[in-house]
Amino acid sequence: MKKISQKEFQNRRKNLFSNMEENSILIVSGEEEKVRNNDVNYEFRQSSDFWYLTGIEEPEALLILIKKDSEKYILFTQEKKVEEEVWTGYKIGVEKAKSFYLADLAYNTNQLDKLSELLFSCEKIYYNLGSSKKLDDLIFTGLDNFKRIKSRTGIPNPLIIDPSILIDSMRLIKTHDEIEVIKNAIDLTEKGFIEAFKYSAPGKYEYEVQQIMEMEFRLGGSKRNGYPSIVASGKNSCILHYIENDQKLTKDTLILIDAGSEWDYYSADITRTWPVSGKFTSEQTDIYELVLEANTKAIEECKVGNSINDPHIKALTILVEGLKHLKILDKSTDEIIEEKLYFPFYMHSTSHWLGLDVHDSGKYKDRDENFTEFQEGMVLTIEPGLYFGDMAQKISKKYKDIGIRIEDDILITKSGPKNLSEKIPKSIKELENFY
């Protein structure tokens, strides 16, 4: 299955260079190890921005791009020491940083003084203050020194700019290869869901269903999940980020799974809800059909010319009209939306960007509240839901403990929305067929 090539990482750096201003330097730091206890660290995952630009998984590495007269790509990676590699595995080292990862120059992370020299030779520094204590210190010390000599040079401090102003908009538009990789993550997630549909039954535990599903992710080669799986049966389905996953499935209730495998750092994000006993009750059917209609109609709104707000308004309007039809809310649709009377039943938004992060980077609206318009290559989720948990039960008891969300992953194309997760069953008929 496809993975992102070094050629593609190189193209991304080229694009980034072309967006950087002349006489500037850009720094993106890799993730640092976090201690769990004593000499055991938390499982390492590279920072998404650093991965996006390098494809390097080593902790504490640094990427530097300098655009001044020419363009230079510099890497700092951990020093290669045989005595340490025998404990923690092979390091990249300066040779491979150049030969395989295509850096023009490479240093060890214990040579950071090289970076101080480079930093203050540019007018602008793209750096996300606060992203690394070590780099923050280095930059503040440098600024201090710079100020001291200002009385003689007259040169003002370099301007510090958040690099996400450049990187986020690049990550928002997916390339052909990125879309292929996201499809792989979704295909593995589909396999997991199919096994979960088949396995779930009264008497099984949520964690068992989770294991059966995630085994498919792992057997397919996915290293980890894009986020902790939500496996929520019965009233747990009304808790949006329920991850305890330790309850027994009981008959005539629903089970909601929100999960996504990660493939080559890209995440899927799918939700399906189905009946534990294999048959939707009439109350469950009322709510399920409504959420499904909101899901399918909102997907149709994912087209060039619309904005990220259009599918949300569509889904919300359908859900509100449905709640009126079921006699749960009784004001006009406009009033219900204006006064947010739907909130106890639907308290989250319909979409988020999807990519290296499950809630991927990219702007939703600008400071003047203009929503981002869809462009070819954007990938987002459509995930309407209705929840009859504690907030809703103050208004209506009839649908007590029913929580339903249906989530698909959508690619914006010139010819309309492409539902990348359309193969994962979601009609009542298809879901009941697993029993």
Ligand SMILES: [Mn+2]
């Ligand atoms: Mn989601």
